[in-house]
Amino acid sequence: MTYELKKIAIVGAGGKMGMRISNNLQHSRYNVAYCENSPRAREQIIAAGRELAVTDEVVAHADVVILAVPDVALETVSGFVVPQMKNGAILLTLDPAASYAGLLAQRDGIHQAVAHPCHPSVFLERTTKEEYADAFGGNAAIQDVCAAFESGNDKQRSELAEIIGVMYGPVGEVHWVTVKQLAYLEPTLVETVACMVGSFMKEALDETINRIGVPEAAAKAMLYGHIQIALAVAFRSTNPFSDACLIAIDYGREQIIKPDWKKIFDEKELDLIIARMLKIDAVRKADAA
Numbered sequence: 001m002t003y004e005l006k007k008i009a010i011v012g013a014g015g016k017m018g019m020r021i022s023n024n025l026q027h028s029r030y031n032v033a034y035c036e037n038s039p040r041a042r043e044q045i046i047a048a049g050r051e052l053a054v055t056d057e058v059v060a061h062a063d064v065v066i067l068a069v070p071d072v073a074l075e076t077v078s079g080f081v082v083p084q085m086k087n088g089a090i091l092l093t094l095d096p097a098a099s100y101a102g103l104l105a106q107r108d109g110i111h112q113a114v115a116h117p118c119h120p121s122v123f124l125e126r127t128t129k130e131e132y133a134d135a136f137g138g139n140a141a142i143q144d145v146c147a148a149f150e151s152g153n154d155k156q157r158s159e160l161a162e163i164i165g166v167m168y169g170p171v172g173e174v175h176w177v178t179v180k181q182l183a184y185l186e187p188t189l190v191e192t193v194a195c196m197v198g199s200f201m202k203e204a205l206d207e208t209i210n211r212i213g214v215p216e217a218a219a220k221a222m223l224y225g226h227i228q229i230a231l232a233v234a235f236r237s238t239n240p241f242s243d244a245c246l247i248a249i250d251y252g253r254e255q256i257i258k259p260d261w262k263k264i265f266d267e268k269e270l271d272l273i274i275a276r277m278l279k280i281d282a283v284r285k286a287d288a289a
């Protein structure tokens with residue numbers, strides 16, 4: 001296969017995601033330019049053995065420009081970068097919010113893509129210490145990626161999948177979805193629900209220790225083991241919940257969950273949470289005009 005996507009420019013290469021994906025792309029077959037405007041982040045790039053590049057000088061030659069800048073800066077940064085990109089190039093962002101909200105600068109001939117890491121599955125079979133230590137992914141534990149690429153051709157899509165496989169590697173599968181579906185995955189499914197439940201469980205743990213006085217080690221041992229079994233039963237049906245547990249689950253739902261909670265899947269609610277995250281008044285969608 002002859003590769004068309006060879007030159008990559010990373011804007012925001014010294015940030016959290018910029019550093020992660022740069023570490024993986026640095027020794028790959030791609031020709032990568034690292035752009036960053038914060039002095040501290042620039043130092044990090046140099047300390048990692050990478051050379052800094054000037055955004056203005058490299059984006060015009062890049063086949064793929066990765067914007068690893070904060071979501072609230074994507075409108076401004078894409079407005080500056082997209083007019084300079086070459087025809088046929090791909091603008092790749094790492095989160096669907098700005099794309100879904102219509103904040104990214106558009107130009108005929110410039111394709112847009114979004115790729116978000118899934119993080120290694122809680123059900124992943126890990127065998128090495130490094131895999132166990134890699135909660136985020138991108139280092140030793142295999143993870144999937146959900147990505148959107150709604151224009152462009154199949155060749156670009158498969159080359160993009162290879163780039164995504166390197167930058168977030170080790171990667172199992174790249175799942176192609178629409179930008180809207182990706183927005184329902186994150187924030188709705190994984191942040192509004194899963195991350196909220198995770199931080200809620202931490203609060204319940206603190207309450208058990210601080211208010212009830214249960215020894216911390218006992219409370220943690222009991223909770224961590226039960227998180228594992230609750231997920232195994234709920235998602236994998238490894239065994240049924242006991243009859244008493246089902247009664248306690250019903251009581252928990254009545255006391256904690258609002259009956260209309262599924263409204264978070266209404267498009268209106270998705271638009272509201274995305275606008276709130278991006279600190280804008282409202283999302284701008286073509287069909288909302």
Ligand SMILES: NC(=O)c1ccc[n+]([C@@H]2O[C@H](COP(=O)([O-])OP(=O)(O)OC[C@H]3O[C@@H](n4cnc5c(N)ncnc54)[C@H](O)[C@@H]3O)[C@@H](O)[C@H]2O)c1
Pocket residue numbers: 011012013014015016017018035036037038041055067068069070071073077093094095116117
């Ligand atoms: N942090 C995460 O866990 C995570 C996970 C998945 C996706 N993402 C996505 O990755 C993207 C980046 O997030 P982050 O958490 O790495 O942000 P960050 O704040 O850690 O880093 C952003 C970097 O961009 C730089 N920057 C800002 N404007 C710039 C410009 N005009 N030119 C060059 N550099 C510029 C900043 O100096 C900073 O170093 C966002 O879209 C975010 O949603 C983040």
